[in-house]
Amino acid sequence: MDFDDDLGDGPDPPARLATISRQVDGLLAAQAWQLSDGELDGLIEGVCRLTGRVAAVRGALFVEAQDRGFAVRHGATDLAGWLRDRLRLTTRDARRQVTLARDSTTTATATGAALADGTITVEQAVVICDAMRTLPAGVTPEQRAAAEQALLRFADQFDPLHLVKIAARLRETLTTIDTSPGGDDPHVDNHTGEHPNPNPGTATGGTGTGGGGDAVGNGGREKPSPDPADIRRLTLTDTPTGTTLISGELDAEGAALLRTALDSLAAPQPASDGTPDRRSPARRRADALIDLVTRALGAATIPANGGVRPHLSVTIDGNTLLASGASPALTSWGLPLPHSTLARLSCDAEISRIILDPAGVPLDIGRSTRVVPPQMRRALVARDRGCTFPGCDRPPSWCEAHHVTHWTHGGVTALGNLALLCGHHHRQVHHDGWTIVFTDDGHPAYIPPWRIDPHQTPRRNPYTQHPPDLLASIC
Numbered sequence: 001m002d003f004d005d006d007l008g009d010g011p012d013p014p015a016r017l018a019t020i021s022r023q024v025d026g027l028l029a030a031q032a033w034q035l036s037d038g039e040l041d042g043l044i045e046g047v048c049r050l051t052g053r054v055a056a057v058r059g060a061l062f063v064e065a066q067d068r069g070f071a072v073r074h075g076a077t078d079l080a081g082w083l084r085d086r087l088r089l090t091t092r093d094a095r096r097q098v099t100l101a102r103d104s105t106t107t108a109t110a111t112g113a114a115l116a117d118g119t120i121t122v123e124q125a126v127v128i129c130d131a132m133r134t135l136p137a138g139v140t141p142e143q144r145a146a147a148e149q150a151l152l153r154f155a156d157q158f159d160p161l162h163l164v165k166i167a168a169r170l171r172e173t174l175t176t177i178d179t180s181p182g183g184d185d186p187h188v189d190n191h192t193g194e195h196p197n198p199n200p201g202t203a204t205g206g207t208g209t210g211g212g213g214d215a216v217g218n219g220g221r222e223k224p225s226p227d228p229a230d231i232r233r234l235t236l237t238d239t240p241t242g243t244t245l246i247s248g249e250l251d252a253e254g255a256a257l258l259r260t261a262l263d264s265l266a267a268p269q270p271a272s273d274g275t276p277d278r279r280s281p282a283r284r285r286a287d288a289l290i291d292l293v294t295r296a297l298g299a300a301t302i303p304a305n306g307g308v309r310p311h312l313s314v315t316i317d318g319n320t321l322l323a324s325g326a327s328p329a330l331t332s333w334g335l336p337l338p339h340s341t342l343a344r345l346s347c348d349a350e351i352s353r354i355i356l357d358p359a360g361v362p363l364d365i366g367r368s369t370r371v372v373p374p375q376m377r378r379a380l381v382a383r384d385r386g387c388t389f390p391g392c393d394r395p396p397s398w399c400e401a402h403h404v405t406h407w408t409h410g411g412v413t414a415l416g417n418l419a420l421l422c423g424h425h426h427r428q429v430h431h432d433g434w435t436i437v438f439t440d441d442g443h444p445a446y447i448p449p450w451r452i453d454p455h456q457t458p459r460r461n462p463y464t465q466h467p468p469d470l471l472a473s474i475c
Contacts, residue, residue: 049118052125056116059101066102096126103129110148120152123160128152131167136175143174157462162393168252172328172336228338229254252338256331262288263397315382372401372413380418388444389425389434390459398422402429404436404444419444420464 011019027047035043065071066079076082080094089097104112104125111128114120120128128151135144147170154166234248250258265288268277279287315330328336372380380401387394399420405411419436421429428434433449437458443465445458 048121052115052121053118055100055122055125056104056112058097059104059112059115062098062101063105066098100126100129103133108132108148110145110152114152114155120155121160124155124163127160127163127167128155131171135171139174147174162463169328169330169336172338228252252331252336260397261292263395265291267398372418376413376415376418377401379415380420383415383443384420385464386420386461387422387425388419388446388461388464389421389429390446390461391463392422392425392461393463394422396420400426402426402436404438416442 027043032040062079071077071079071082074082076085078098080091080098083089083094083097084091087094100122104115108125108129111120111125111132115122115125128148131151132144132148135147139147150170151163151167155163158166228251231249231251232254234246237245237247262285266281266284268279268284270276277284330336381396384396384399386392386396387399399422402419402421403411403413404417404419411417416438429436429446435447436444437447439445439458439460443460445460447453447456447458450456
């Protein structure tokens with residue numbers, strides 16, 4: 001950033017920083033209790049957006065410091081090391097800030113501009129920059145630019161955790177397969193699940209034009225990329241206090257299997273007298289892992305060689321299943337599965353067909369009963385994808401099927417009268433006056449009580465809407 005271009009005849013940057021500091025002092029001294037709700041709303045949003053703008057300024061300063069070798073001249077090994085020593089940051093946080101600064105001014109300039117405008121948060125910017133850095137090598141500049149713009153649009157609806165999943169789907173969508181004669185084998189993995197090469201200049205993949213005997217094979221084509229499962233790692237580290245730290249990383253398939261196995265075991269377990277389960281979610285997951293291992297050992301189900309085929313739910317477009325579609329297969333946790341993993345799982349799997357209309361609404365199946373039958377619940381999960389209450393991100397396995405018009409009031413057990421709700425929001429809908437309606441595309445929307453929204457505007461949960469056609473959005 002060239003400060004002279006922006007400042008004109010105004011004060012220099014240090015003086016402007018001093019002015020900002022004095023204004024912050026004034027905000028800290030203000031009596032917040034005197035603010036109206038409207039003023040409080042505006043200030044909270046403004047301050048939060050200002051955080052991103054300050055991060056953009058910080059990034060510009062970091063880039064300038066790196067370009068002039070500032071940290072080395074001051075005795076540090078690099079800028080991250082200087083920040084760690086000067087500001088008492090962790091090494092991870094210092095490197096994260098420096099990486100964001102470089103990415104937002106090189107590989108993701110539109111993201112840097114959005115951060116400077118305050119339209120995205122720092123956490124969203126990190127996700128988008130990471131995604132842009134790890135796009136497949138064959139992506140064209142036009143596709144890169146369109147992909148970044150698509151992620152910026154999604155950032156207006158989704159928090160960083162869900163933006164990560166959308167970025168993963170986008171990357172899988174852009175990881176194309178050549179199914180023409182002599183092209184890539186559609187059942188061979190196509191870079192999905194790989195980490196980017198930390199040294200792009202030393203990539204082992206060749207172009208088939210000489211010198212790369214180990215990098216090129218199969219009649220001049222590149223060798224198949226590594227198995228996505230190669231990314232898996234698990235580390236058990238004993239500590240002096242007698243505990244063990246667990247850390248690791250899983251691919252989409254492995255993570256879905258683990259979550260599926262732990263999910264029911266990690267549910268809250270009220271005491272016999274009705275006292276709520278006081279354990280934190282992290283504690284419940286840890287207890288569930290121990291419970292799972294204990295059950296496996298007690299039942300002698302761990303084989304000496306080989307094992308039982310896992311039960312895993314995957315949502316997939318029919319064309320993708322036939323290796324001719326671009327939409328990635330998704331686990332129930334929202335992460336895309338590599339083509340090679342999908343091909344392997346579909347060789348020995350039970351496939352349930354649920355026909356969806358263009359809006360992602362399944363056909364009405366099953367019969368009208370008070371209890372939602374399994375086949376109808378599967379269709380309901382395919383449509384709703386989780387708790388449908390606005391802003392909730394609970395997965396389908398944590399949800400109950402709610403009759404919009406109650407059974408006792410003539411409501412039928414059909415998709416047009418059912419919605420998935422987690423336990424908390426199921427109670428809230430019943431007791432707080434929320435009204436559920438179905439939109440023209442067949443999905444549930446929620447009308448808040450008057451005290452929350454006098455305009456009674458219907459709200460949809462963006463987290464449960466079907467992913468858009470990512471390929472169309474960038475082509």
